[in-house]
Amino acid sequence: MLMAAIEKNREGIPKMLEAVFRVYETEFSPILDESLWSEWYKTLLCPNPLMRRKTTEKPVSTKFWNDMDDVERQEKRCGLCGQVGHTRRGCPNQPTDDA
Ligand SMILES: [Zn+2]
Numbered sequence: 001m002l003m004a005a006i007e008k009n010r011e012g013i014p015k016m017l018e019a020v021f022r023v024y025e026t027e028f029s030p031i032l033d034e035s036l037w038s039e040w041y042k043t044l045l046c047p048n049p050l051m052r053r054k055t056t057e058k059p060v061s062t063k064f065w066n067d068m069d070d071v072e073r074q075e076k077r078c079g080l081c082g083q084v085g086h087t088r089r090g091c092p093n094q095p096t097d098d099a
Contacts, residue, residue, distance in 0.1 A: 031037060050060050063069075079088040086092070 050062055052060075075084060076087050077084050078086050078091050078093075080091045081093040083091075083093075
C-alpha cells in the first residue's frame with residue numbers, strides 16, 4: 001500500500017528522495033554462513049561525564065556564557081518592588097509579616 005502510494009506520487013517526489021528509493025531496487029542477500037559474520041563486540045557505551053548528575057554537588061553546567069547572558073544577569077529585576085539590581089529573595093523592601 002505504501003509502495004503503491006509512492007508509485008502514484010512518483011512525479012512529485014524530489015530527485016533526492018528518488019535516489020533514496022533507488023537504493024532498494026537492489027536486492028540484499030543475507031550472509032547464510034554465520035562463521036562469515038564479522039565479530040560482534042557488544043554494544044559499547046561511551047557515557048559523557050559532563051552529563052552525569054552528581055548526587056552531592058550541583059549538576060555540571062554545559063552552558064557557554066556569552067555577552068547576551070551577561071546582560072540578562074545584570075538586568076535581574078525584583079518581583080516584589082520591581083527595582084532592577086536585586087531579586088525577590090534579596091529585596092530590601094520586603095513586607096514584614098507582623099503587619
Ligand atoms: Zn525589591
